[in-house]
Amino acid sequence: MPYESAHDLPSFVEISQGLKSIKLLKFFLPKAERGKIKELEAQLRLLGDTVDKFYAVLGPRHWIFHDNLPVEEIADLLTASAGPAEAERRLIDYYKTPETLDSLTLRLRGHTAMRKRGHLVTRARDDYLAGRYYACIHVLLSVMDGFVNEFESARRGLHAREAEELDAFDSVVGHHMGLAKAHEAFRRRKGATSSEPVYELYRNGIVHGTLLNYDNEVVATKAWNMLLAVADWARARAKEQQPPRVEPTWRELFAQLAENAKQRRANDAWKPQTLVPSDPTFNAHPAYAACEQLLSYWTKRNYGKIATLLSKTVQDAYAPDLSP
Numbered sequence: 001m002p003y004e005s006a007h008d009l010p011s012f013v014e015i016s017q018g019l020k021s022i023k024l025l026k027f028f029l030p031k032a033e034r035g036k037i038k039e040l041e042a043q044l045r046l047l048g049d050t051v052d053k054f055y056a057v058l059g060p061r062h063w064i065f066h067d068n069l070p071v072e073e074i075a076d077l078l079t080a081s082a083g084p085a086e087a088e089r090r091l092i093d094y095y096k097t098p099e100t101l102d103s104l105t106l107r108l109r110g111h112t113a114m115r116k117r118g119h120l121v122t123r124a125r126d127d128y129l130a131g132r133y134y135a136c137i138h139v140l141l142s143v144m145d146g147f148v149n150e151f152e153s154a155r156r157g158l159h160a161r162e163a164e165e166l167d168a169f170d171s172v173v174g175h176h177m178g179l180a181k182a183h184e185a186f187r188r189r190k191g192a193t194s195s196e197p198v199y200e201l202y203r204n205g206i207v208h209g210t211l212l213n214y215d216n217e218v219v220a221t222k223a224w225n226m227l228l229a230v231a232d233w234a235r236a237r238a239k240e241q242q243p244p245r246v247e248p249t250w251r252e253l254f255a256q257l258a259e260n261a262k263q264r265r266a267n268d269a270w271k272p273q274t275l276v277p278s279d280p281t282f283n284a285h286p287a288y289a290a291c292e293q294l295l296s297y298w299t300k301r302n303y304g305k306i307a308t309l310l311s312k313t314v315q316d317a318y319a320p321d322l323s324p
Helices: 010-024 031-061 071-080 084-095 098-110 118-129 133-151 179-187 203-207 217-240 250-269 286-299 303-309 312-318
Strands: none
Touching: 010 031, 031 071, 031 084, 071 084, 084 098, 084 217, 098 118, 098 217, 118 133, 118 217, 133 203, 133 217, 179 203, 179 217, 286 303
Protein backbone atom coordinates (compact mmCIF):
# COMPACT_ATOMS: atom_id res chain seq x y z
CA MET A 1 0.00 0.00 0.00
CA PRO A 2 1.19 3.58 -0.61
CA TYR A 3 2.91 5.28 2.31
CA GLU A 4 1.08 8.18 3.96
CA SER A 5 4.41 9.75 4.93
CA ALA A 6 8.07 9.23 4.12
CA HIS A 7 8.55 8.60 7.83
CA ASP A 8 6.48 5.41 7.40
CA LEU A 9 8.98 3.76 5.06
CA PRO A 10 10.44 0.57 6.60
CA SER A 11 14.00 1.86 6.28
CA PHE A 12 13.03 5.10 8.05
CA VAL A 13 11.41 3.20 10.87
CA GLU A 14 14.37 0.83 11.17
CA ILE A 15 16.96 3.60 11.26
CA SER A 16 14.92 5.63 13.74
CA GLN A 17 14.62 2.65 16.06
CA GLY A 18 18.33 1.93 15.68
CA LEU A 19 19.25 5.49 16.63
CA LYS A 20 17.00 5.31 19.68
CA SER A 21 18.72 2.09 20.74
CA ILE A 22 22.16 3.61 20.27
CA LYS A 23 21.15 6.64 22.33
CA LEU A 24 20.47 4.34 25.27
CA LEU A 25 24.13 3.33 25.15
CA LYS A 26 25.60 6.68 24.16
CA PHE A 27 27.69 6.91 27.31
CA PHE A 28 29.72 3.95 26.06
CA LEU A 29 30.60 5.89 22.91
CA PRO A 30 33.50 8.33 22.50
CA LYS A 31 32.42 11.91 23.17
CA ALA A 32 33.10 12.85 19.55
CA GLU A 33 30.56 10.24 18.44
CA ARG A 34 27.72 11.28 20.74
CA GLY A 35 27.00 14.46 18.82
CA LYS A 36 26.84 12.48 15.61
CA ILE A 37 23.73 10.69 16.85
CA LYS A 38 21.79 13.97 17.01
CA GLU A 39 23.22 14.91 13.64
CA LEU A 40 21.98 11.65 12.11
CA GLU A 41 18.56 12.15 13.67
CA ALA A 42 18.39 15.66 12.21
CA GLN A 43 19.38 14.39 8.75
CA LEU A 44 16.76 11.65 8.87
CA ARG A 45 14.08 14.12 9.96
CA LEU A 46 15.12 16.55 7.19
CA LEU A 47 14.81 13.81 4.58
CA GLY A 48 11.36 12.68 5.71
CA ASP A 49 10.01 16.20 6.15
CA THR A 50 11.38 17.34 2.78
CA VAL A 51 9.81 14.42 0.93
CA ASP A 52 6.44 15.03 2.61
CA LYS A 53 6.59 18.78 1.92
CA PHE A 54 7.57 18.14 -1.71
CA TYR A 55 4.50 15.97 -2.20
CA ALA A 56 2.25 18.43 -0.36
CA VAL A 57 3.38 21.26 -2.67
CA LEU A 58 4.10 19.50 -5.98
CA GLY A 59 2.31 16.17 -5.65
CA PRO A 60 -1.03 17.63 -6.88
CA ARG A 61 0.85 18.70 -10.04
CA HIS A 62 2.03 15.09 -10.46
CA TRP A 63 5.71 15.61 -9.68
CA ILE A 64 7.47 12.66 -8.04
CA PHE A 65 10.27 12.74 -5.48
CA HIS A 66 12.77 10.11 -6.62
CA ASP A 67 15.97 8.87 -4.99
CA ASN A 68 18.27 10.98 -7.17
CA LEU A 69 16.94 14.33 -5.98
CA PRO A 70 19.28 16.05 -3.48
CA VAL A 71 17.46 16.52 -0.20
CA GLU A 72 19.04 19.79 0.93
CA GLU A 73 18.67 21.47 -2.47
CA ILE A 74 15.03 20.45 -2.72
CA ALA A 75 14.42 21.62 0.85
CA ASP A 76 15.91 25.03 -0.04
CA LEU A 77 13.88 25.12 -3.27
CA LEU A 78 10.64 24.53 -1.39
CA THR A 79 11.50 27.06 1.32
CA ALA A 80 12.42 29.76 -1.21
CA SER A 81 9.29 29.28 -3.33
CA ALA A 82 6.18 31.38 -2.81
CA GLY A 83 3.88 28.57 -3.89
CA PRO A 84 3.45 25.52 -6.16
CA ALA A 85 3.92 27.46 -9.41
CA GLU A 86 7.25 28.93 -8.34
CA ALA A 87 8.38 25.61 -6.84
CA GLU A 88 7.61 23.93 -10.16
CA ARG A 89 9.54 26.62 -12.01
CA ARG A 90 12.57 26.15 -9.78
CA LEU A 91 12.41 22.36 -10.10
CA ILE A 92 12.35 22.57 -13.90
CA ASP A 93 15.36 24.92 -13.82
CA TYR A 94 17.14 22.34 -11.68
CA TYR A 95 16.57 19.60 -14.28
CA LYS A 96 17.61 21.85 -17.16
CA THR A 97 21.20 22.18 -15.98
CA PRO A 98 23.22 19.79 -18.22
CA GLU A 99 25.47 18.58 -15.38
CA THR A 100 22.43 17.93 -13.20
CA LEU A 101 20.60 15.97 -15.89
CA ASP A 102 23.70 13.86 -16.55
CA SER A 103 24.03 13.12 -12.85
CA LEU A 104 20.35 12.27 -12.47
CA THR A 105 20.41 9.77 -15.33
CA LEU A 106 23.66 8.07 -14.31
CA ARG A 107 21.97 5.51 -12.07
CA LEU A 108 19.67 4.44 -14.89
CA ARG A 109 22.58 2.34 -16.12
CA GLY A 110 22.15 0.11 -13.09
CA HIS A 111 19.30 -1.64 -14.93
CA THR A 112 20.16 -3.98 -17.80
CA ALA A 113 16.97 -3.12 -19.67
CA MET A 114 17.74 0.59 -19.30
CA ARG A 115 21.34 0.26 -20.47
CA LYS A 116 20.01 -1.21 -23.72
CA ARG A 117 18.12 2.03 -24.20
CA GLY A 118 21.02 4.27 -23.20
CA HIS A 119 21.44 5.67 -26.71
CA LEU A 120 17.80 6.76 -26.70
CA VAL A 121 18.16 8.39 -23.28
CA THR A 122 21.21 10.27 -24.61
CA ARG A 123 19.28 11.52 -27.62
CA ALA A 124 16.37 12.55 -25.43
CA ARG A 125 18.85 14.48 -23.26
CA ASP A 126 20.21 16.33 -26.30
CA ASP A 127 16.70 17.11 -27.55
CA TYR A 128 15.63 18.34 -24.12
CA LEU A 129 18.58 20.70 -23.68
CA ALA A 130 18.12 21.98 -27.23
CA GLY A 131 14.44 22.75 -26.60
CA ARG A 132 13.12 20.01 -28.89
CA TYR A 133 10.62 18.98 -26.25
CA TYR A 134 8.24 17.17 -28.62
CA ALA A 135 11.02 14.74 -29.59
CA CYS A 136 12.29 14.29 -26.04
CA ILE A 137 8.79 13.44 -24.76
CA HIS A 138 8.10 10.76 -27.38
CA VAL A 139 11.50 9.12 -26.91
CA LEU A 140 11.19 9.00 -23.12
CA LEU A 141 7.66 7.59 -23.34
CA SER A 142 8.98 4.77 -25.52
CA VAL A 143 11.89 4.16 -23.12
CA MET A 144 9.54 3.92 -20.14
CA ASP A 145 7.14 1.56 -21.87
CA GLY A 146 9.89 -0.66 -23.21
CA PHE A 147 11.78 -0.77 -19.92
CA VAL A 148 8.73 -1.76 -17.86
CA ASN A 149 7.69 -4.31 -20.49
CA GLU A 150 11.12 -5.98 -20.30
CA PHE A 151 11.74 -5.62 -16.59
CA GLU A 152 9.28 -8.29 -15.51
CA SER A 153 7.97 -11.48 -17.08
CA ALA A 154 4.46 -9.96 -17.27
CA ARG A 155 5.47 -8.27 -20.56
CA ARG A 156 3.23 -5.25 -20.18
CA GLY A 157 4.43 -1.72 -20.75
CA LEU A 158 3.99 1.16 -18.33
CA HIS A 159 0.81 2.34 -20.05
CA ALA A 160 -0.80 -1.08 -19.48
CA ARG A 161 -0.13 -1.14 -15.74
CA GLU A 162 -2.73 -0.28 -13.13
CA ALA A 163 -1.81 2.35 -10.54
CA GLU A 164 -1.69 -0.21 -7.72
CA GLU A 165 0.95 -2.17 -9.65
CA LEU A 166 3.29 0.78 -9.21
CA ASP A 167 3.35 0.70 -5.42
CA ALA A 168 7.04 0.82 -4.49
CA PHE A 169 8.30 -1.00 -1.42
CA ASP A 170 10.43 1.12 0.93
CA SER A 171 10.90 3.91 -1.62
CA VAL A 172 10.00 7.59 -1.62
CA VAL A 173 8.27 7.10 -4.98
CA GLY A 174 5.84 4.84 -3.08
CA HIS A 175 4.39 7.85 -1.23
CA HIS A 176 0.61 8.08 -1.64
CA MET A 177 1.13 11.21 -3.77
CA GLY A 178 4.01 9.65 -5.70
CA LEU A 179 4.36 7.41 -8.74
CA ALA A 180 1.03 5.58 -8.47
CA LYS A 181 -0.82 8.91 -8.20
CA ALA A 182 1.02 10.45 -11.17
CA HIS A 183 0.31 7.28 -13.14
CA GLU A 184 -3.40 7.99 -12.95
CA ALA A 185 -2.87 11.12 -15.05
CA PHE A 186 -0.34 9.33 -17.24
CA ARG A 187 -2.98 6.73 -18.25
CA ARG A 188 -5.93 9.12 -18.55
CA ARG A 189 -7.65 8.73 -21.90
CA LYS A 190 -7.83 11.81 -24.11
CA GLY A 191 -9.96 10.80 -27.09
CA ALA A 192 -11.10 14.25 -28.26
CA THR A 193 -8.69 16.31 -30.36
CA SER A 194 -7.56 19.45 -28.54
CA SER A 195 -5.25 22.36 -29.39
CA GLU A 196 -5.31 23.74 -25.85
CA PRO A 197 -1.94 23.85 -24.03
CA VAL A 198 -1.22 20.69 -22.05
CA TYR A 199 1.01 20.61 -18.95
CA GLU A 200 0.55 17.00 -17.88
CA LEU A 201 2.22 13.87 -19.23
CA TYR A 202 -0.93 12.42 -20.78
CA ARG A 203 0.57 9.47 -22.65
CA ASN A 204 -2.64 8.44 -24.39
CA GLY A 205 -3.38 11.81 -25.97
CA ILE A 206 0.26 12.53 -26.84
CA VAL A 207 1.04 9.17 -28.45
CA HIS A 208 -2.28 8.88 -30.29
CA GLY A 209 -2.19 12.43 -31.61
CA THR A 210 -5.29 13.89 -29.98
CA LEU A 211 -3.39 16.40 -27.82
CA LEU A 212 -1.66 18.78 -30.21
CA ASN A 213 -0.10 21.38 -27.90
CA TYR A 214 2.15 19.46 -25.49
CA ASP A 215 5.52 20.74 -26.79
CA ASN A 216 6.74 22.55 -23.67
CA GLU A 217 9.38 22.20 -20.97
CA VAL A 218 6.87 21.30 -18.25
CA VAL A 219 5.69 18.11 -19.97
CA ALA A 220 9.23 17.25 -21.09
CA THR A 221 10.60 17.64 -17.56
CA LYS A 222 7.75 15.56 -16.17
CA ALA A 223 8.80 12.85 -18.63
CA TRP A 224 12.30 12.85 -17.11
CA ASN A 225 10.82 12.91 -13.64
CA MET A 226 8.57 9.94 -14.45
CA LEU A 227 11.40 7.96 -16.04
CA LEU A 228 13.61 8.34 -12.95
CA ALA A 229 10.72 7.41 -10.68
CA VAL A 230 10.00 4.30 -12.74
CA ALA A 231 13.65 3.27 -12.37
CA ASP A 232 13.27 3.64 -8.58
CA TRP A 233 10.10 1.54 -8.73
CA ALA A 234 12.01 -1.23 -10.52
CA ARG A 235 14.79 -1.04 -7.93
CA ALA A 236 12.20 -1.25 -5.15
CA ARG A 237 10.56 -4.30 -6.76
CA ALA A 238 13.92 -6.05 -6.88
CA LYS A 239 14.63 -5.09 -3.27
CA GLU A 240 11.26 -6.46 -2.15
CA GLN A 241 12.12 -9.87 -3.60
CA GLN A 242 15.46 -10.12 -1.82
CA PRO A 243 15.77 -12.31 1.31
CA PRO A 244 15.48 -10.47 4.67
CA ARG A 245 18.66 -8.74 5.76
CA VAL A 246 20.56 -10.22 8.68
CA GLU A 247 20.51 -7.71 11.53
CA PRO A 248 24.00 -6.57 12.65
CA THR A 249 25.18 -7.29 16.15
CA TRP A 250 26.01 -4.53 18.64
CA ARG A 251 29.69 -5.32 18.11
CA GLU A 252 29.25 -4.76 14.36
CA LEU A 253 27.34 -1.52 14.94
CA PHE A 254 30.06 -0.10 17.18
CA ALA A 255 32.73 -1.24 14.70
CA GLN A 256 30.87 0.61 11.94
CA LEU A 257 30.67 3.75 14.08
CA ALA A 258 34.41 3.54 14.68
CA GLU A 259 35.05 3.09 10.95
CA ASN A 260 32.82 6.09 10.17
CA ALA A 261 34.78 8.19 12.65
CA LYS A 262 38.05 7.06 11.06
CA GLN A 263 36.79 8.04 7.61
CA ARG A 264 35.65 11.45 8.86
CA ARG A 265 39.04 12.10 10.44
CA ALA A 266 40.71 11.20 7.15
CA ASN A 267 38.37 13.52 5.24
CA ASP A 268 38.96 16.36 7.69
CA ALA A 269 42.72 15.91 7.42
CA TRP A 270 42.69 15.97 3.62
CA LYS A 271 43.92 19.16 1.93
CA PRO A 272 43.88 19.97 -1.79
CA GLN A 273 47.22 20.11 -3.58
CA THR A 274 48.39 21.37 -6.96
CA LEU A 275 50.95 19.18 -8.73
CA VAL A 276 53.11 20.30 -11.65
CA PRO A 277 55.57 18.15 -13.65
CA SER A 278 58.48 20.42 -12.70
CA ASP A 279 58.04 19.51 -9.04
CA PRO A 280 60.77 16.98 -8.00
CA THR A 281 58.18 15.01 -6.02
CA PHE A 282 55.70 14.87 -8.92
CA ASN A 283 56.40 11.25 -9.92
CA ALA A 284 56.47 10.07 -6.31
CA HIS A 285 53.06 11.45 -5.38
CA PRO A 286 50.35 8.79 -4.74
CA ALA A 287 47.98 10.55 -7.15
CA TYR A 288 50.54 10.17 -9.95
CA ALA A 289 50.97 6.48 -9.20
CA ALA A 290 47.20 5.93 -9.12
CA CYS A 291 46.67 7.74 -12.44
CA GLU A 292 49.56 5.86 -14.04
CA GLN A 293 48.05 2.55 -12.93
CA LEU A 294 44.58 3.47 -14.20
CA LEU A 295 45.87 4.63 -17.60
CA SER A 296 48.07 1.56 -17.90
CA TYR A 297 45.02 -0.67 -17.45
CA TRP A 298 43.10 1.51 -19.90
CA THR A 299 45.66 1.20 -22.70
CA LYS A 300 45.72 -2.56 -22.18
CA ARG A 301 41.89 -2.68 -22.14
CA ASN A 302 42.01 -4.45 -18.82
CA TYR A 303 38.56 -3.28 -17.75
CA GLY A 304 38.33 -5.78 -14.92
CA LYS A 305 41.29 -4.14 -13.18
CA ILE A 306 39.84 -0.68 -13.88
CA ALA A 307 36.66 -1.69 -12.07
CA THR A 308 38.63 -2.42 -8.90
CA LEU A 309 39.93 1.17 -8.88
CA LEU A 310 36.54 2.87 -9.15
CA SER A 311 34.77 4.36 -6.17
CA LYS A 312 31.84 2.45 -4.68
CA THR A 313 29.43 5.16 -5.91
CA VAL A 314 30.51 4.66 -9.51
CA GLN A 315 30.54 0.88 -9.15
CA ASP A 316 26.96 0.96 -7.89
CA ALA A 317 25.85 3.19 -10.75
CA TYR A 318 27.26 0.86 -13.39
CA ALA A 319 26.64 -2.44 -11.61
CA PRO A 320 24.65 -5.00 -13.63
CA ASP A 321 21.02 -5.45 -12.74
CA LEU A 322 20.50 -8.84 -11.09
CA SER A 323 16.73 -8.49 -10.74
CA PRO A 324 14.27 -10.38 -13.00
